[in-house]
Amino acid sequence: MLEVKDLSVSIGNNQILRNVNFGFYQPNVVGILGPNGAGKSTLIKSLCGLPQYHIDGEINILNRPLAEWPLEELAKFRALLPQSYNIPFPFKVKDVVSMGSYPHNKGKQSIIDITNAYQIMEALELLDIREKLYTELSGGQKQRVLIGRVLLQLEYQSAYEKIVLFDEPTSSLDWRYQIQVLSLARSLVLSNCLIFIAIHDVNMALEYCDTLILMKNGELLNSFDTAEDIPISSLEELYEMKLEKILLTEDKVLIQNRAN
C-alpha cells in the first residue's frame, strides 16, 4: 500500500529526514514514536506530499509514485490530520466536519453526505456542539472536530485501500477522549485502511498500534511488529532515560520510568 525508499527530506538547508525506508502492504495501525524533533511530523507531512519539502528518494502509494497521483484522486482515499488546528474564521462545527466530504462531492452535499457527517459527529460526541462556532471551542474540542473531518473523508467507498496520517491526534485530549479517538482510529483497519499515528504516549501506542516505528534525529531506528517484541533497551535509547517493562497480563505490558 505504501512504500518509502531512501527517503531524505529537507526544508531549505535544514535536513530533517535521512534515508528512511519502510513498506506496508496490509491494513495496519502504525505508531510513530520518537522524542520532540525526531522528524515524526515531517515524515507524516512528506507522505502527504506537501509542497514546502524538498524530497529525495521514493514514496510509492499503491505502486505509483506519490508525485504522479493527482491531488483530487489521492484525497478520495488518503487523509491527513495535522498537528495545528487553528481556523481563523467562525465556521460552525458541522460545517468543518462536512468539509471532509469535499473530495467526494466537490461541495454539493446530498442527504447521504449529511447523514454520514451526523453519524461521525455522533460517534465523536460532537452532536451537542454541532451548531457552535469552531473559533469558540477548546483545544480538545477543536481536535475532535478535525478528527471528525478526517473520518468523514474516509467514510466513502473507495476503489483503493485507504491511508490515513494522524499527527498527534490525542495531544489535546483528556484520557477518555484519547481512548475514544484511538479506538475509532483502530476500527478503520476494518474498512481496509492503513493508519499512521505519530504519538507521544508510549503505553497508548503499545495498546492501540500493531506496528511501532521508532524515530530519532531524522532517522528510523527500528520497527517492531507487536508490543511484546519491543525490547526495553530500544525505548531507553530512544528517549535517553531508564525505563522498565511491567507485564500486566499475557498480552499487555506497561512501560514506566525506572526510579533511580
Next chain:
Amino acid sequence: MNKGRFFIFILLMTTVLLATATLGLIVGQYPIQVEDLASVWSTQNSTAKLVILELRLPRIICAIFIGALLAVTGSCMQGIFRNPLVEPSFIGISAGAASAVVLFLVVLKPILIQYIPLNEFVIPCVAFVGSVVTVKIVINLASIQGRISIGALLLSGIAVNAFCGALMGICIYFADDAQLRSITFWNLGSLASISWREVYILTPIFIGGLLYLFLLRFKLDIASLGEDQAISLGVDMQSLTRRVVYSTCLIVGATVAFAGIIGFVGLLVPHITRFLVGANYKFLLIGSALIGSIVLLSSDIAARSFLDGAELPLGAITALLGAPFFIYQISKMRKEII
C-alpha cells in the same frame, strides 16, 4: 445560517440597497424631491433629468459594482491567506495599479499619444499590469520556503505601498495642473468622474469577476483549514492562490482605474458579513457583495453631500470607517496574545 434565514437576509439587504440607491438619486448639490422622481422619466425637465440620468444613476451603479467587487475580493484574499486582516490595498494591489496609471499618464501617455491612438481600455489594462507587478513582488518577498508568511506579507505590502507612494510623489513634482488633480484623485479615490462609459466597461468585470470567484466558494472554505488539510482534501493551494490573486488584480485594477484607491472596504465588509451570515463562502460571498455595495454607496452619498459645492474624497471616508475597525482587530489580537 440556513437557507430560509439567508433568504430573509438577502431580501433585507436588497431593500436597504434599493433604499440607499433611491436616496443617492435625490440627495446632492441639486436636490430632487422623492415625489418628482417618477415624473422625471416622463417630463422634458432637462436639468433634473440630466442630473439623474447622466450623473447620479451611472455613479450609483458604479458604486454598487465597485463596492461589491472590493468586498468580494477582500473576502477571497482573506480566505487564501487565512487572515482577517488582509485586503487588496494592504498588499500593494491598489497602490501598484494607481502608480502605474499615474506614471502612464504623466510619462508615457504624452509620448505614446503622438504615435498610437489610445482608447478607454488602456487605463484599466495599465492598472492591471501595475497591480500584477506589485503583487508578484510582494508575494515573492513574503514567501519563505514556498509558504507565505502573513507577517512578511503585510510588511512587504507596507514597503511596496511606500515605494508606489514615492513614485506618485515624484510624479506630482513633474505634473502639470490637470495631471496633479488626477493624481490626487487616484490617491484618495472618488466616483466624481464616473459616466455611462465606465458602467459599460465595469459591467462585464462585475458579472464575470463575481461569478468566477463564486465558483471557487467550496475551495475557499477548504482553504480556510490551512494548506496541509486543503492539500489532503485535494485542493491545490498554489493554483487557488494564483487564481484568486490574479483575478483580484484584474478586478481591483479596473476599479482603481476608474475610482482610484478605495481602501478598507475589503477589510471591513467581510468581517461584518461573517458576523451576520457565518464563515461559509457560499453565504459570505453573496452577503459581502450586498453589504459592500451598501457601504460604498452610502460612503459616496456622504462624500458628495457633506460639503456644499465640493466633494470629500471617497477613499478618505472608507478609511474613516475602516481604520477604527482595523484598530479594534489589533486590540483584540493583543488580548488574545496576553
